[in-house]
Structures are given as C-alpha cells and as structure tokens.
Amino acid sequence: MKxxxxxxxxxxxxxxxxxxxxxxxxxxxxxxxxxxLVTAFFCFMVGGLLSMLIRAQLATPHxxxxxxxxxxxxxxxxxxxxxxxxxxxxxxxxxIYLLPKMLGTRDLAFPRLTAYGYWCYFFGGAMLIFSMxxxxxxxxxxxxxxxxxxxIYSPGINTDFWLIGITFVEISAIAAAVxxxxxxxxxxxxxxxxxxxxxxxxYALVTALMILTGFPPLILGSVLLEVExxxxxxxxxxxxxxxxxxWQHLFWLFGHPEVYIIFLPAAGIVSTVLPVMCRxxxxxxxxxxxxxxxxxxxxxxxWVHHMFTTGIPHMGLAFFSAASTLVAVxxxxxxxxxxxxxWKGRPELHLPMLHILGFFVTFxxxxxxxxxxAVVPFDWQAHDTAFITAHLHYVLFGGFVFPIFAGVYYxxxxxxxxxxxxxLGELAFALVFIGFHVTFLAMHWVGLLGQRRRISxxxxxxGWTTINLISSIGSFILAIGIAMILIDVILHALTASRGRRNxxxxxxxEWAMMTPAPAYNVASLPHISSRDPLADDPDLAVRLxxxxxxxxxxxxxxxxxxxxxxxxxxxDMHVIYPANTRLxxxxxxxTGVFFLSLLLKFYWTVPLxxxxxxxxxxxxxxxxxxxDDPGMQPIGHGIELPNAAAVERSPGWWxxxxxxxxxxxxxxxxxxxxxxxxxxxxGWPPPVWFAASxxxxxxxxxxxxxxPIAMRLAVRKNRRGGSAVPxxxxxxxxxxxxxxxxxxxxxxxxxxSDHAYGATLFVLGGYGVFHAALAAxxxxxxxxxVLHGFTSPARRAELPIVGLWVDYASIIGVIVLISGHLPxxxx
Amino acid sequence: MKDLLRxxxxxLMWLALxxxxxxxxxxxxxxxxxxxxxxxxxxxxxxxxxxxxAIALQGMxxxxxxxxxxxxxxxxxxxxxxxxxxxxxxxxxxxxxxxxLMSNCT
Numbered sequence: 008m009k010x011x012x013x014x015x016x017x018x019x020x021x022x023x024x025x026x027x028x029x030x031x032x033x034x035x036x037x038x039x040x041x042x043x044l045v046t047a048f049f050c051f052m053v054g055g056l057l058s059m060l061i062r063a064q065l066a067t068p069h070x071x072x073x074x075x076x077x078x079x080x081x082x083x084x085x086x087x088x089x090x091x092x093x094x095x096x097x098x099x100x101x102x103i104y105l106l107p108k109m110l111g112t113r114d115l116a117f118p119r120l121t122a123y124g125y126w127c128y129f130f131g132g133a134m135l136i137f138s139m140x141x142x143x144x145x146x147x148x149x150x151x152x153x154x155x156x157x158x159i160y161s162p163g164i165n166t167d168f169w170l171i172g173i174t175f176v177e178i179s180a181i182a183a184a185v186x187x188x189x190x191x192x193x194x195x196x197x198x199x200x201x202x203x204x205x206x207x208x209x210y211a212l213v214t215a216l217m218i219l220t221g222f223p224p225l226i227l228g229s230v231l232l233e234v235e236x237x238x239x240x241x242x243x244x245x246x247x248x249x250x251x252x253x254w255q256h257l258f259w260l261f262g263h264p265e266v267y268i269i270f271l272p273a274a275g276i277v278s279t280v281l282p283v284m285c286r287x288x289x290x291x292x293x294x295x296x297x298x299x300x301x302x303x304x305x306x307x308x309x310w311v312h313h314m315f316t317t318g319i320p321h322m323g324l325a326f327f328s329a330a331s332t333l334v335a336v337x338x339x340x341x342x343x344x345x346x347x348x349x350w351k352g353r354p355e356l357h358l359p360m361l362h363i364l365g366f367f368v369t370f371x372x373x374x375x376x377x378x379x380x381a382v383v384p385f386d387w388q389a390h391d392t393a394f395i396t397a398h399l400h401y402v403l404f405g406g407f408v409f410p411i412f413a414g415v416y417y418x419x420x421x422x423x424x425x426x427x428x429x430x431l432g433e434l435a436f437a438l439v440f441i442g443f444h445v446t447f448l449a450m451h452w453v454g455l456l457g458q459r460r461r462i463s464x465x466x467x468x469x470g471w472t473t474i475n476l477i478s479s480i481g482s483f484i485l486a487i488g489i490a491m492i493l494i495d496v497i498l499h500a501l502t503a504s505r506g507r508r509n510x511x512x513x514x515x516x517e518w519a520m521m522t523p524a525p526a527y528n529v530a531s532l533p534h535i536s537s538r539d540p541l542a543d544d545p546d547l548a549v550r551l552x553x554x555x556x557x558x559x560x561x562x563x564x565x566x567x568x569x570x571x572x573x574x575x576x577x578x579d580m581h582v583i584y585p586a587n588t589r590l591x592x593x594x595x596x597x598t599g600v601f602f603l604s605l606l607l608k609f610y611w612t613v614p615l616x617x618x619x620x621x622x623x624x625x626x627x628x629x630x631x632x633x634x635d636d637p638g639m640q641p642i643g644h645g646i647e648l649p650n651a652a653a654v655e656r657s658p659g660w661w662x663x664x665x666x667x668x669x670x671x672x673x674x675x676x677x678x679x680x681x682x683x684x685x686x687x688x689x690g691w692p693p694p695v696w697f698a699a700s701x702x703x704x705x706x707x708x709x710x711x712x713x714x715p716i717a718m719r720l721a722v723r724k725n726r727r728g729g730s731a732v733p734x735x736x737x738x739x740x741x742x743x744x745x746x747x748x749x750x751x752x753x754x755x756x757x758x759x760s761d762h763a764y765g766a767t768l769f770v771l772g773g774y775g776v777f778h779a780a781l782a783a784x785x786x787x788x789x790x791x792x793v794l795h796g797f798t799s800p801a802r803r804a805e806l807p808i809v810g811l812w813v814d815y816a817s818i819i820g821v822i823v824l825i826s827g828h829l830p831x832x833x834x
Numbered sequence: 835m836k837d838l839l840r841x842x843x844x845x846l847m848w849l850a851l852x853x854x855x856x857x858x859x860x861x862x863x864x865x866x867x868x869x870x871x872x873x874x875x876x877x878x879x880x881x882x883x884x885x886x887x888a889i890a891l892q893g894m895x896x897x898x899x900x901x902x903x904x905x906x907x908x909x910x911x912x913x914x915x916x917x918x919x920x921x922x923x924x925x926x927x928x929x930x931x932x933x934x935l936m937s938n939c940t
Binding site: 192200201202293294296297300301303304305307308320321322323325326329330333337573574682686687 | 835836837838841842845846848849852853855856857859860861863864881908909910911913914917918921924925928929930931932933935936937938939940
C-alpha cells in the first residue's frame with residue numbers, strides 16, 4: 008500500500024465529521040486540544056480586559072470609573088478567569104494536543120472523556136462569564152473567604168456562581184488529569200521506556216498527578232460552602248462549631264499546589280523548546296525530572312504560608328516558612344540546568360527564545376520576592392498589599408504566560424503547517440516585556456508604601472497617585488503587546504505560506520508527521536530507541552508514513568493503537584477506540600442541568616439530572632467491549648498482543664485507579680476537615696453526640712466486608728468459565744446493606760444545621776451512601792453485561808474495574824461508619 | 835509502576851511525616867499539656883522524638899533505595915530515585931527543624 012492510499016484510508020477511519028457538526032461529535036485529541044486552546048485564549052482576552060478595567064479604575068485617585076460593587080466583581084472575575092478558565096485549560100489543551108504526538112501514539116487513553124472534559128469546561132466557563140454580563144458575577148475575591156462569602160454577608164447569587172461554576176469546571180481538570188496520567192504511563196510508542204520519555208511528558212505527568220491530589224480539597228471546600236449557604240449546615244460558622252479557617256486550609260491545600268500546577272507545564276515547555284533554540288540537548292535531564300517531582304511534593308507543604316497572619320503558633324509558621332524557602336532549591340536546579348543548556352549550546356534568538364528570556368528575567372524576580380514573603384516577619388508587613396499582587400503576577404505571568412507564548416510560537420508551524428511571514432511578534436514581545444515590568448515593578452513599590460490589594464480607590468494624600476498612573480500606563484502597553492500577538496497569530500494562521508515539516512530541526516516525535524497533523528497522527532507507530540528519535544534517526548518520519556512501524560495496516564477499519572509496560576516500554580495491549588459521538592456534549596449538558604438546578608434552586612430538576620447522567624453513563628460504557636473473544640491481535644513485526652478487553656489491567660482499570668486517587672484525596676480532605684473542626688474550632692464538644700447503634704454499625708461493617716470478597720469470587724468464577732451472577736448478587740446485597748447503614752447514619756445524625764459536628768457526619772454519611780449505591784449500580788451493570796454476552800473467561804476486563812469501586816466503597820464505608828458511631832460508643 | 839513508586843516514595847513520605855508532625859503539634863497545643871519530663875516540657879520532647887523518628891525513617895528509605903535488591907534496574911530511574919530520596923531526607927531535616935528551635939504554642 009502506498010503512503011497516500013494509507014493516508015486516505017486512515018483519514019476515513021479517524022477523521023471527525025466535516026464542518027461545524029464535527030465540533031460537537033469529535034473525540035479526536037487534535038481537535039479537542041485546539042478547541043481547549045482557543046477557548047482558553049478567549050478567556051485570557053476576557054480576563055485581560057478586566058485587568059485593564061482594574062488599572063483604569065486605579066489610575067487616578069477617587070476614580071468614578073466603577074463603583075465598589077462592580078469593581079469587586081471585576082477583580083474577582085479577573086482572578087477567577089485567569090486561574091481557572093485560562094491557565095489550567097491552556098495546560099490541558101496543550102497537553103491534549105501534543106502528548107499523543109510526542110509519545111508516538113494516535114490518541115489519548117479515553118477520547119470521549121477528553122470531549123466530556125472540554126464541554127464541562129465550556130459550559131462551566133460560560134456560566135461564569137454570563138454571570139458577569141448580567142451584573143451578578145462573584146464578588147468575594149478569587150479565594151472566596153468566609154465569613155465574607157457566607158449567606159449572611161453575601162446573600163445574593165454571586166457567590167453561588169463561583170462555587171457551582173468552579174466545581175463544574177473542575178470536572179474538566181480531573182477528567183484531563185486522569186486522561187493524561189493514563190496516557191503518559193501506558194499510551195507510548197513501543198520502546199519508549201521512562202528514560203526515553205520526552206521531558207514535556209514528564210512535566211505533564213507530574214502536573215496531572217498534582218491536579219488529581221490538589222483539586223479535590225477545593226472541590227470539597229466549594230461543596231461545603233455551598234451546602235452551608237443553601238441549607239445552613241455550619242461548617243464555617245464559629246458560633247455553631249464551624250471555623251472559617253477551615254476554608255482557608257482547604258482552599259490553600261489546593262491553592263498553593265495550583266501555582267506549581269501552572270508553573271510546571273510551562274517549565275516543561277521551556278525544557279522542550281530551549282535545547283532546540285540552543286541547538287543542543289537538555290543539560291541534567293534526570294536532575295530536572297527529580298527537581299520537578301521534588302517541587303510537586305514540596306508545593307503541598309506550603310499552603311499555610313498564605314495564612315501567616317491568621318494567628319497560627321510560631322512553630323507552625325516556622326514549618327511552613329522553612330518549606331517555603333526550601334522550594335527555591337529544586338526551582339534553582341531547573342534554572343541552572345537551563346542556563347547550563349544555553350551555555351553548552353549556541354542560542355539562536357528566534358521569537359520563542361525571546362519569550363524564554365522574558366520568562367527567565369521575570370520568573371527569577373518573582374521567585375526572589377517569593378523567598379521574601381516566605382520569611383514570616385516580612386510577610387506580616389506585606390500581607391494583603393499590592394506587593395503580593397505584584398509578586399504573584401511575576402510568578403504567574405513570568406512562570407506561565409511567557410513560556411506559553413514561547414510554546415505558541417514554537418508549535419505554531421505544527422498547528423497550522425505554515426511558515427511565519429509577518430514579524431509583528433518581535434515588536435509585540437518588546438511591548439509585553441516592557442509593559443509587564445512597568446506595571447508590576449510599580450505595583451511592588453506602591454505595595455511597600457502601604458496600598459492594600461483590592462481597594463477600589465484611594466485618596467491623593469496617600470501618595471500613591473503617580474505610581475498607580477505609571478502602573479496603569481504600563482498595563483495598557485502590555486495589553487497592546489498581547490493584542491499584537493493575537494493579530495500576529497491570526498495573520499499567520501490565515502495568510503502565511505506553507506512551511507516545511509520540522510522547521511526548527513527538533514528531535515521530538517511530534518515533528519515526525521505532516522503538519523497540520525492528520526487525525527491519526529502517524530500512519531504507523533514507531534519503535535523508540537533514544538530520547539531524541541528524530542535526531543538519531545532522520546528517516547523515521549518517512550518510514551512511518553510508509554507504514555513500516557506498528558499497526559501500519561488500516562485494513563480492519565478500526566481506530567486502533569497499543570499500550571506499553573510503564574517502565575520498559577514493551578508493548579502489552581491492543582486497544583480499539585470508540586468512534587465520533589455526541590454523547591460527551593450531551594452528558595456534559597445534563598451535568599450542567601444538575602449544576603444549574605442547584606444554582607437557580609430548581610431542586611425538582613436535580614434528581615432528574617442525576618438520573619440523566621446515570622443513564623448516559625450507562626449508555627457510555629455499554630458501547631464498549633466485545634461480544635466475541637478477540638484473540639491475539641497482530642500489530643506488525645511479528646508481534647501479537649491481547650486486546651484490552653482480554654486483560655485484567657485494562658486502560659479502564661488504570662483510569663479508575665487514578666480517578667479513585669482523586670476521590671480518596673477528596674475523602675481525606677473531608678476527614679481532615681472533621682479532625683480540624685474537632686480539635687481547633689471553637690464551640691466543641693457539640694451539645695449532643697451521635698447516638699451510636701451497634702446493630703447499624705455491625706451490619707454496615709458486615710456489608711463492607713462481604714462485598715469485596717464476593718467480587719473476588721465473581722472474578723475467579725468468570726476466569727474459570729463458571730457463572731459469576733450468584734457472586735454478583737451477594738456483592739449487590741452487600742453494597743445495599745452498606746448503603747442502608749450509611750443512610751441510617753445520615754438520618755439519625757444530630758440536626759445538621761445546629762452544629763458543625765452533625766453537619767460533618769451528615770456529609771460523611773452522604774459520601775458513604777453515594778459510593779455504596781454507585782457500587783450497587785455498577786454490579787447491576789455487570790449482571791446485565793454478563794446476561795448480554797459481553798463477558799467470558801477471555802473477556803474479563805470489566806470485572807476488576809467494578810471490583811475497584813466495590814473495594815473503595817467498602818473502605819470508605821468502614822471509615823465513615825466508625826467515624827460516626829465510635830464517639831457515641833466511647834464518649 | 836514500581837519504578838514510578840521508587841521515584842515518588844521519598845517525597846511522599848516527607849509529605850506524610852511533615853503533615854503528621856504538624857498535626858501532632860496542633861494536637862499538643864490544643865490539648866494544652868503543660869507537664870514536664872526530664873526537665874523539659876513534654877510536648878517539646880514528643881515533638882523532638884517525632885522529628886528524630888521522621889529523620890530515621892527517611893534515612894532508612896534512602897538506604898533502601900540504594901540497596902541492590904530494592905534499587906531500580908534502570909540507571910535512569912535509579913539516579914532519579916536517589917535524588918528524590920536525598921530530597922526527602924533533606925526536606926525532613928530542614929522543614930521540621932523548628933521543633934527544636936521555636937517556642938511551642940505561642
């Protein structure tokens with residue numbers, strides 16, 4: 008088969024629907040990556056416009072440009088949009104677009120999940136932005152501290168938009184994180200062992216794992232605050248056993264890692280682009296990976312440094328001050344590795360390189376002011392001043408926006424297949440660089456003079472007028488620069504002439520394909536034997552196009568790829584992907600109905616939406632799997648692999664493991680909250696303890712014990728060719744018993760609105776009920792699958808996945824029941 | 835997965851130990867213990883013991899990562915796991931140092 012014929016056949020198999028219809032049904036990572044990026048940059052523009060309004064307001068004293076109510080909405084939405092609707096989705100979009108290409112595969116692990124995540128982001132983001140148009144946008148600051156944000160001090164719907172909208176958007180982040188983690192670990196080209204993985208993939212892996220463990224505390228905090236606002240459960244009300252500091256802990260447990268979740272992908276871009284710009288290889292590859300891992304973990308031990316002024320004992324402050332200074336070390340390792348890379352290479356000042364230099368200058372200054380505010384006595388002086396605002400902009404703009412611009416210009420020829428023609432970008436860079444530093448150096452200064460952040464105006468006698476005016480002028484220069492970048496990119500995409508493949512002479516696999524990339528990425532999958540495959544094997548791209556790699560025969564008409572062993576990169580599974588579908592957009596729309604119903608307090612539609620999501624989820628998984636044993640699948644070069652339906656650790660199993668990791672972090676945060684309130688909050692012990700019931704506790708524990716045992720029996724029975732249905736029935740009954748036991752705990756808990764103790768037990772019980780009921784539903788699904796012939800001794804992949812959920816429900820069920828009953832039995 | 839675990843385990847242990855000692859400190863302050871032992875305040879002794887145990891655990895983990903039977907076969911994973919192992923040890927020593935230097939609950 009000739010290369011062109013192969014290309015046509017593969018395109019027919021992999022292409023999205025033509026025209027606008029394709030936007031709604033595509034599950035292709037290239038399309039969805041682009042959609043993520045375009046939407047995220049639209050949000051960047053909106054957030055940027057809001058920042059210009061802020062600077063217009065602060066340019067002169069006693070400004071009448073916007074009143075305090077509108078100004079509060081403007082700065083809240085600026086922060087919210089930049090953090091949640093621009094930075095994270097930009098990482099997701101770039102990773103979704105690039106990773107399969109860099110890893111030498113054809114798509115991500117769960118294409119429909121990618122689409123679902125995108126539409127959740129789109130609808131959730133739209134919800135937030137529309138609230139602004141109607142003047143009911145969130146106005147409590149982007150970290151939404153109670154008691155300001157509780158129902159007493161923020162009675163309108165504004166705060167609810169934030170809490171519900173952000174939770175909706177975070178589904179997208181969790182979905183992307185699961186997707187990326189499994190894809191990086193399993194969906195790589197054969198031979199690509201961990202040491203040969205591209206550096207960007209390492210950074211994306213670390214970031215994805217951080218999202219899985221960093222975002223759940225925020226989701227929990229948002230759920231608890233919304234429940235407090237709507238139903239009066241007093242998690243954050245000090246007079247009823249709650250504590251507003253709990254919100255700060257939960258928020259910053261997310262919020263500080265978030266800074267590194269934003270920085271690390273950008274560092275991945277720098278580590279990818281910089282060696283190419285310097286015509287060399289990355290210095291200290293292993294050290295950089297270790298530094299990224301260290302940075303990720305250390306970032307989880309810094310959250311209290313945002314709370315230095317909350318009255319925490321000195322020793323507690325010192326722990327976090329020490330951790331905050333320590334984090335400079337792995338950051339420094341990376342910076343010095345990049346400087347060393349430049350030193351050993353021959354830097355060429357192309358446009359991406361200019362942005363990387365902008366990153367160096369800006370980020371290092373931001374890092375140094377970060378060390379300043381890590382020192383407690385300095386932080387006490389600078390806290391909540393414009394100095395902090397300036398510091399965080401140096402870190403986030405320097406550490407994210409400059410590298411993203413470098414990445415945009417570096418991969419632009421890949422996105423468009425065109426050669427840069429207009430050279431507005433260089434002038435735009437100069438304006439962005441100058442504008443940024445004028446704006447935020449001035450802001451450091453005015454902060455040290457005492458200007459608090461978030462104030463809507465000030466008096467001339469404060470002495471801040473000239474500095475604020477300089478800062479505002481700088482911000483408008485910055486805005487002009489960014490607008491010019493946008494124009495430059497649009498002109499490039501629309502008018503530039505066709506360019507050649509791999510214009511930068513890079514060595515990573517994404518340049519081994521046609522540009523713009525075809526829907527299937529590569530006509531056949533490569534075998535990787537070095538970290539720089541294109542540099543060491545210049546003919547690789549041609550051989551792949553001729554189908555000389557793996558899975559080069561499109562004859563079966565399947566969307567197929569293969570997975571590898573995590574460490575060695577040895578091929579281990581053959582995977583068939585699902586086709587285009589509108590199911591993800593439909594499911595995200597129904598998910599949106601759930602959130603919108605909560606927001607607008609149409610509670611009768613909430614159960615309908617939950618049923619709708621459950622029905623669509625059922626349909627989603629029903630479409631997977633095979634009714635006949637697939638047998639071993641030839642992948643080329645004489646190798647045969649089992650299909651993913653015929654293994655115990657299928658992609659779905661891996662996805663479940665990482666989803667449950669996020670879920671366990673959510674549960675762990677809830678337990679932390681319970682322990683925090685119990686030991687720290689005023690108003691404890693509660694007026695009345697939960698009346699323990701040894702009977703309810705015993706039957707719950709019995710259900711939790713029997714469920715996993717029955718599931719293991721079912722797996723064994725199925726493997727030996729027997730009927731697994733009786734064991735499923737036992738597992739189902741066990742899950743049902745656990746559900747009932749947790750439900751009785753919910754119902755019998757002391758009035759949840761009277762004290763945080765009852766409120767927390769109520770939520771813990773609800774968590775247990777949800778998971779036990781979910782496990783029961785999944786077992787029902789498995790029974791239906793067995794009855795319809797989807798399982799056999801060979802086709803066994805689905806059973807261990809449900810087994811994981813049953814195990815998880817049992818473990819958390821035990822903890823929930825003991826948390827509820829034990830104090831009543833002991834105290 | 836084991837190779838990935840070798841890389842992640844030491845900083846993960848640091849995170850667990852750091853959180854545990856911070857939690858212990860919070861608990862001791864909340865309980866308001868004022869008794870002494872060997873002439874030192876009991877909370878201080880407990881925290882220092884926890885600090886020493888934390889360093890010992892992290893040190894043992896580092897030794898294990900160097901042990902031929904535990905260490906990864908891949909030189910790359912071995913190198914990265916050693917660096918993250920040292921990171922865990924240094925981070926434990928540095929970030930928990932306040933237990934011997936700072937006032938306890940003020």
